[in-house]
Amino acid sequence: MKNTVQLTVILTTHARGSHFHTLLADLLNFDQNGIEVIVINDAADVVTSQFIEREIEKCSNERVYLYEHEAPIGRGASLNEALIHASGMLVWAPLRADRLNESLMAEAVRKFKADPAAFWVLDYNLPREPMHWVKMAEEGDLPDDSCLVWNRHVIKADQLYFNPYMDQLHGAELALRLADENVWYKTDPFFVVGDDQSRHANLPDLQEMLYTALRVTEDEDERKLIIENLAESQSRLNSRVTDDELLFQARRELQGGDSNKSLELINKFLKRNPNHHEGSRIKISSLEKLRRHVEASELKHSLQKLQNEEQIESKQEAVKGAGKEIHRVEEKTEEAAETVLEQPEEYADQEENEPEGNQVKVSIVIPTTGHGKSLLENALIHLEEAVDSRTTELIIVDNASIDDTFDYLGQLKNSGFLNINVITNPANRGFSASVNQGIEAASGEFILVMHNDVRLGKESVDALINAFRFSEDTALTAPILNTTNVQAQRKDSDLIPEQKLVPADRVDSCCFMIKADHNLSFDEGYRLCFFDMEDFCRQIIEAELTIVVTRHTEVEHRRGSTTKMMGLDLNPELKWKNRARFYEKWDNDRELSMPVQGTHPERFRGLGAPDNPMEPGSDWMDIINSYLTSEVRTEILRGKWTDDEMITIVLTLLIADEREILRTLEDRIEEVTPDISLLILFVNYYFRKNIFSRCIHYIDKAEKPHAIFEMYKLKIKVAEKEFDEAVPLLNKLLEMYPTNPDLFYLAGEIYKNSDEQGEAKSFFAMANQLDPFRFQSENSAFELKL
Numbered sequence: 001m002k003n004t005v006q007l008t009v010i011l012t013t014h015a016r017g018s019h020f021h022t023l024l025a026d027l028l029n030f031d032q033n034g035i036e037v038i039v040i041n042d043a044a045d046v047v048t049s050q051f052i053e054r055e056i057e058k059c060s061n062e063r064v065y066l067y068e069h070e071a072p073i074g075r076g077a078s079l080n081e082a083l084i085h086a087s088g089m090l091v092w093a094p095l096r097a098d099r100l101n102e103s104l105m106a107e108a109v110r111k112f113k114a115d116p117a118a119f120w121v122l123d124y125n126l127p128r129e130p131m132h133w134v135k136m137a138e139e140g141d142l143p144d145d146s147c148l149v150w151n152r153h154v155i156k157a158d159q160l161y162f163n164p165y166m167d168q169l170h171g172a173e174l175a176l177r178l179a180d181e182n183v184w185y186k187t188d189p190f191f192v193v194g195d196d197q198s199r200h201a202n203l204p205d206l207q208e209m210l211y212t213a214l215r216v217t218e219d220e221d222e223r224k225l226i227i228e229n230l231a232e233s234q235s236r237l238n239s240r241v242t243d244d245e246l247l248f249q250a251r252r253e254l255q256g257g258d259s260n261k262s263l264e265l266i267n268k269f270l271k272r273n274p275n276h277h278e279g280s281r282i283k284i285s286s287l288e289k290l291r292r293h294v295e296a297s298e299l300k301h302s303l304q305k306l307q308n309e310e311q312i313e314s315k316q317e318a319v320k321g322a323g324k325e326i327h328r329v330e331e332k333t334e335e336a337a338e339t340v341l342e343q344p345e346e347y348a349d350q351e352e353n354e355p356e357g358n359q360v361k362v363s364i365v366i367p368t369t370g371h372g373k374s375l376l377e378n379a380l381i382h383l384e385e386a387v388d389s390r391t392t393e394l395i396i397v398d399n400a401s402i403d404d405t406f407d408y409l410g411q412l413k414n415s416g417f418l419n420i421n422v423i424t425n426p427a428n429r430g431f432s433a434s435v436n437q438g439i440e441a442a443s444g445e446f447i448l449v450m451h452n453d454v455r456l457g458k459e460s461v462d463a464l465i466n467a468f469r470f471s472e473d474t475a476l477t478a479p480i481l482n483t484t485n486v487q488a489q490r491k492d493s494d495l496i497p498e499q500k501l502v503p504a505d506r507v508d509s510c511c512f513m514i515k516a517d518h519n520l521s522f523d524e525g526y527r528l529c530f531f532d533m534e535d536f537c538r539q540i541i542e543a544e545l546t547i548v549v550t551r552h553t554e555v556e557h558r559r560g561s562t563t564k565m566m567g568l569d570l571n572p573e574l575k576w577k578n579r580a581r582f583y584e585k586w587d588n589d590r591e592l593s594m595p596v597q598g599t600h601p602e603r604f605r606g607l608g609a610p611d612n613p614m615e616p617g618s619d620w621m622d623i624i625n626s627y628l629t630s631e632v633r634t635e636i637l638r639g640k641w642t643d644d645e646m647i648t649i650v651l652t653l654l655i656a657d658e659r660e661i662l663r664t665l666e667d668r669i670e671e672v673t674p675d676i677s678l679l680i681l682f683v684n685y686y687f688r689k690n691i692f693s694r695c696i697h698y699i700d701k702a703e704k705p706h707a708i709f710e711m712y713k714l715k716i717k718v719a720e721k722e723f724d725e726a727v728p729l730l731n732k733l734l735e736m737y738p739t740n741p742d743l744f745y746l747a748g749e750i751y752k753n754s755d756e757q758g759e760a761k762s763f764f765a766m767a768n769q770l771d772p773f774r775f776q777s778e779n780s781a782f783e784l785k786l
Helices: 017-029 046-058 075-085 102-113 130-139 170-178 203-216 220-231 233-239 243-255 259-272 277-289 293-322 325-330 334-342 344-353 373-386 405-415 430-441 460-470 532-542 561-566 572-586 600-607 618-627 630-638 643-655 659-669 676-688 692-700 707-719 723-736 741-753 757-770
Strands: 007-012 035-042 064-069 090-092 119-122 148-151 184-187 362-369 392-399 421-425 446-450 474-481 501-504 511-515 546-557
Touching (some): 007 075, 017 035, 017 046, 035 046, 035 075, 046 064, 064 075, 130 203, 130 220, 148 170, 170 203, 243 277, 373 392, 392 405, 405 421, 430 446, 460 501, 532 572, 572 676, 676 692, 692 707
Parallel strands (some): 007 035, 035 064, 362 392, 362 446, 392 421
Antiparallel strands (some): 446 511, 501 546
16 A cells, blocks of 8 residues: 555444454554555453554554543444545545455455445445445444445445444445445455444434435335334334244244254344344354354354453443542552553463462463364373463463364363363464464463474473573473474484483474473474474574573473364475475575586486475576587487486476476386475376376276375265265265364365355365365355365
8 A cells, every 4th residue: 555545444332342452453564555444442341442542552553542531422423523634535434444454454455445336245245226235224234334345436425424323334325325325336345344343223223223214215116115114113123023032933944953943043132232142152062062163163252252251341331430449459569550451351260370479480381173172181181290380371372273162262261270261262273373363372481382293201391491401592481292203302212312401403293392481483384284383493593592402301292283174285385385485585695507518317407406396496497408409319218228318307397397297208117116305296286287087097096095096086086076976985084083174175066066155165164174275265156275
């Protein structure tokens, strides 16, 4: 965006507490110069007011403006006040925007600027006839203010105002006034629109919508109908099915086994009562019976969050009533105060779980995802025996688990287990980001990071702490492990000297301890996993700090449990891309050159293969293209090569995408049995080109079955719409890899092509939840990339 203001965002304190806090924090953290934020504090409580002041004080955006009221004037009047001060071409007045995406919002603003529309509707359809607007308002089917963006340059000044007599649906009423005489478009949202985003019109709002419908209607018959409905508006509301009846019917249908009907009824109920606990639980049960587990899991998270908020609100009311109580809260440490003001949904639990009279010495960070509950339970049993609960805090980062981890963590919080703090992510952010979240939340001097499949020994924590005595510059300590690829951490390694503290260049990510004062963090660009720990260790070494392995303790690690359940090794490109990223970051001064002497295979070996064989760098490609003259190509085709030499040549040509000469040479290696790594390269290469017959040819050359080839077979069958053969293979792989995101995505494709859109959406959402980097929550076409 340019430095001129393109978008004015209006926030009023009429939004629900958690939504307002999240919106304000997100918007003030955005790095976009073209946004101005106008905050209207309509006589909010003390805690909210102080939160606003703190967030604005931290913000670097100079275009943030705060207007405060001593007495409330309502949302409509507050919005109109903000419009007077707005300078952006576009105006957005959200009440709620879950997972607000900065880049998508910037792209939307660019698109809106080039479009002469008066307003845009995000993810909603608007009706044509005025009475249809009224009916949709009554049924809770109109967009809330968050789903409307207004164009001040198109809408006439005397038309751009919000009805101050409305309680809710201010944007919908304005849209009704503008829709007939102005151009408007439906477009994709730049945040996640919640199922309960819409608001159900109460009697005052219903009457105001009828008045507006009357003003914009010229047809006499239609006007008479509106007047009749206006006269009967009270009886209209009285005659509809009561909330109690809806709740009863939904419960009865659920008990009778009709989950679809139960879901339909409970959705109507929740539109009128969006945060009703029993209604939400009926919806969760209905979704689970319909196997829509992702939606059920998200609703569980929301319900737990809501319960926490209600506890906070009751505390705030008590504080407000007491008058002086708030000052006692302010006397706490700055960190505790920020926790209350910036993260209100966690306030009650943190207050209850804070160790009394003991300063936290060790913070333990454990990320978990997928079906990780059983692993986590086992890890925590051993952890409890290894720590002092009075000086330990446990931080669990739940990366959108799809089992009942959420409920289990809720039980731990209620019991105050190890002063637990739970960070819940709506999607799997990956190991690096999860650990960073835990490190940022940690208050201990020492931070122990461990996988959920690790069992500590009783002496492990003390041994790791004591290992920092090795030197003043020791930044990380790690134990020896029962199983690992890291030589320094092997129990039986003959390369390790007899001393008990051994310096190392790198360690396994499964269990390590750092000191908080070194301010270390992971590079989140590695996404889910692979090469993240190598990068972390390299940061430490490059900073001239020391990594130490202590042989005073051994830790048991069920190596790769989470990655195996997710089947991440079934997608080789994940590892190839991260390997290339690592070496480009840390060894980018490597010089590539083709040896001047030797046979063609020898010179190819001397050059070496790129770190990512499917995306070789331009330097490597330039060298190969320059080398493969017509004369060299002829020599390669006519030469007599050993099996090893031929495989070297073919591998180089495959990476260079020299399809013509490669195809000729492939016929000459038919009698050779390539190793599995070369077969994977061949299959991956032809899969990317959609040449599935060649994929199958190389899969059949494997000497024994391998799960990675079964995954390719499944992708091919789905791409070719051979669903009868795909389904059994899908079920087989899901038994082996129950949280593999590719499998959920492929299941979504099968359901979508079977015209079962509800199931398809659920599986697409699951794939997105497990790997948001590669899968969007809804997809319209099969992705052929791996």
